[in-house]
Amino acid sequence: xxxxxxxxxxxxxxxxxxxxxxxxxxxxxxxxxxxxxxxxxxxxxxxxxxxxxxxxxxxxxxxxxxxxxxxxxxxxxxxxxxxxxxxxxxxxxxxxxxxxxxxxxxxxxxxxxxxxxxxxxxxxxxxxxxxxxxxxxxxxxxxxxxxxxxxxxxxxxxxxxxxxxxxxxxxxxxxxxxxxxxxxxxxxxxxxxxxxxxxxxxxxxxxxxxxxxxxxxxxxxxxxxxxxxxxxxxxxxxxxxxxxxxxxxxxxxxxxxxxxxxxxxxxxxxxxxxxxxxxxxxxxxxxxxxxxxxxxxxxxxxxxxxxxxxxxxxxxxxxxxxxxxxxxxxxxxxxxxxxxxxxxxxxxxxxxxxxxxxxxxxxxxxxxxxxxxxxxxxxxxxxxxxxxxxxxxxxxxxxxxxxxxxxxxxxxxxxxxxxxxxxxxxxxxxxxxxxxxxxxxxxxxxxxxx
Numbered sequence: 001x002x003x004x005x006x007x008x009x010x011x012x013x014x015x016x017x018x019x020x021x022x023x024x025x026x027x028x029x030x031x032x033x034x035x036x037x038x039x040x041x042x043x044x045x046x047x048x049x050x051x052x053x054x055x056x057x058x059x060x061x062x063x064x065x066x067x068x069x070x071x072x073x074x075x076x077x078x079x080x081x082x083x084x085x086x087x088x089x090x091x092x093x094x095x096x097x098x099x100x101x102x103x104x105x106x107x108x109x110x111x112x113x114x115x116x117x118x119x120x121x122x123x124x125x126x127x128x129x130x131x132x133x134x135x136x137x138x139x140x141x142x143x144x145x146x147x148x149x150x151x152x153x154x155x156x157x158x159x160x161x162x163x164x165x166x167x168x169x170x171x172x173x174x175x176x177x178x179x180x181x182x183x184x185x186x187x188x189x190x191x192x193x194x195x196x197x198x199x200x201x202x203x204x205x206x207x208x209x210x211x212x213x214x215x216x217x218x219x220x221x222x223x224x225x226x227x228x229x230x231x232x233x234x235x236x237x238x239x240x241x242x243x244x245x246x247x248x249x250x251x252x253x254x255x256x257x258x259x260x261x262x263x264x265x266x267x268x269x270x271x272x273x274x275x276x277x278x279x280x281x282x283x284x285x286x287x288x289x290x291x292x293x294x295x296x297x298x299x300x301x302x303x304x305x306x307x308x309x310x311x312x313x314x315x316x317x318x319x320x321x322x323x324x325x326x327x328x329x330x331x332x333x334x335x336x337x338x339x340x341x342x343x344x345x346x347x348x349x350x351x352x353x354x355x356x357x358x359x360x361x362x363x364x365x366x367x368x369x370x371x372x373x374x375x376x377x378x379x380x381x382x383x384x385x386x387x388x389x390x391x392x393x394x395x396x397x398x399x400x401x402x403x404x405x406x407x408x409x410x411x412x413x414x415x416x417x418x419x420x421x422x423x424x425x426x427x428x429x430x431x432x433x434x435x436x437x438x439x440x441x442x443x444x445x446x447x448x449x450x
Contacts, residue, residue: 003222006032007041009062012049014240016082018148019108020047023081026111039065043077048084050163050344059084060096067311070228077101077118081108085346086167089127102127106153106169145393145424147191149182150174151224152198156206159242159270160281160342160349161313164199171200173419176219180228187233192424193391195222196239202246217367222251229258229296235426236260236391236408239286242267245283247292256299263300264410267292268308268337268357272327273320277350286327293331302382304409306335311368312361313341315354319363328371334379334409335437336372340365376436380411383431383439388413390429390441393424 006027009047010020018106023045024034035041044066048059059080071078077103080092086104092101100118103126107114110126117124154169183194198204205219221239229237237260244267255261269289271277277285296303309322328336340361343350396402396414403417405427415429429441 004032004042004356005035005040006043006045007035007038008045009038009049011059012047014148014195015105015150015199016047016049018103018150018197019082019147020045022108023047023111026109030112030115038062038444039069042075043079045079045081048080048082050083050087050167063096063099063215067096070098074238077115079103079115081105081109081111083106083163083167084272086127087163090125091101093123093125100124104169105165113433143393145191145391146193146195147186148197149179149186149194149219150198151179151196151239152201152204155199156203157245158281160279161310161347163344163347168199171203172207173219175208176224176227179224180231183228183231183234187231190233190424192234192426193238194234195237196221196237198239199241200243200246201239202242202248202251210442218254220248220251222248222254225251225254225258225261231261234260236262237414238264238410240266244269244289244292250293252292252295252299258317262410263303264299264306264408265296265303266306269327270308270310271313271316272324273316276316276320276323279315280310280313286323290327290331302409304334304379305331306337306410307333308337308339309337309368310341311364312356314349314352314356316341316356316364325371328368328375331377332375333372334411335376336368338365338368338372373436380434380436380439383411384434385431387428387430387442387444388439389426390415391426392417392419392424395419396422407439414438414440415443417443 008020008024010016027043032043038044046059046062066076066078070078077100078098080099081103082105085092085102089102092102101114101124103111103114107126114124114126152171152173154171155165156167156171186194202221204221204224208219210218225237242265247267269286270280270282272286274285293305296305308446309324311324341356390405390407390413392403392405394404396404401416402414403419403422404412404414407413413429428444430444431439431441433440
């Protein structure tokens with residue numbers, strides 16, 4: 001029985017959040033207890049992200065406080081997990097010798113075994129590529145309503161700016177049966193929403209066997225959606241993140257046909273210029289991207305569409321940046337995650353001598369964000385006076401008399417209510433106030449789902 005207290009700090013994407021929940025589940029099983037304060041924990045895990053330079057620096061500043069603690073308390077166990085761990089490996093130990101365990105994302109469900117080695121007095125680095133075993137850990141999930149379910153790990157794409165394939169390894173799909181079993185358990189535990197996760201989720205199943213009589217590959221993401229759609233208790237299904245290269249009309253059609261699949265598509269485009277897309281090795285043109293969005297809107301007219309975009313990629317001219325602005329203007333996104341290009345270690349683009357200066361990148365980012373906020377406000381107008389089905393998740397931190405949840409299109413919505421009565425329920429809300437990224441309304445009837 002282990003009476004240590006642990007804390008996990010998570011940086012970065014949804015995949016990292018899901019990994020942290022699984023690691024917390026392992027630590028719970030080992031008899032440890034979660035504690036809110038990282039400076040009072042006996043075991044501290046930083047689950048790191050390397051997609052941006054900023055996230056990496058943050059980890060080192062957090063580690064500084066912990067290494068000081070460790071000098072006073074040698075029994076403190078320090079773990080760096082995730083993408084920075086994978087990228088830096090043993091170099092991380094040279095930089096921060098106080099660390100006990102450095103482990104890449106592929107090793108998340110081996111945390112228990114690795115810690116046993118640490119408790120035996122070893123300093124451990126686990127970054128070698130491995131086959132991710134089917135996950136039998138029981139995650140300690142942050143939410144009691146909405147759950148992440150990994151369907152595919154890793155990524156086989158080779159975008160020239162991206163560290164993910166290097167740190168998360170090759171694509172490994174879980175079997176449809178394993179995914180369905182996890183969802184069935186979630187339904188029994190009272191969860192109402194599941195987000196299927198993959199770094200490149202449309203590639204799901206490429207590494208699994210199976211071809212249909214017509215010669216079509218089985219076990220695609222589309223097949224998976226049909227297979228898990230009727231899991232009892234699960235009312236809403238979402239998936240992320242998509243890649244335009246693999247986003248098919250058959251998948252869009254499935255989303256239109258399956259009532260539990262939410263009308264929200266997150267499809268990163270990164271740039272609106274074909275030459276920049278080619279330099280990024282994205283494998284599609286802006287014309288193809290536009291056709292995908294047209295198809296989505298044909299099948300699911302009210303769908304919310306969000307995306308990711310990078311400005312200031314090496315060599316990007318003002319004219320090429322204008323093509324990105326034009327794409328954004330033409331499509332009208334509900335939400336856009338924007339970033340100025342940041343050179344990442346071990347990526348081709350970081351070595352090119354056509355890097356743009358920070359002032360140019362910052363200026364372009366500002367101009368893009370300005371356009372996005374105008375568009376988001378316009379897109380939000382369609383909700384005015386509409387009745388939306390909102391799944392209630394929590395109390396509004398700014399107003400204790402209000403609860404908050406999300407529409408099927410993933411729009412944050414506030415209304416009056418008691419969280420004890422409404423948590424996890426789907427309620428109908430008439431929208432009375434519209435903002436660019438959130439809504440406020442009044443409940444119009446009793447609970448839709450009790």
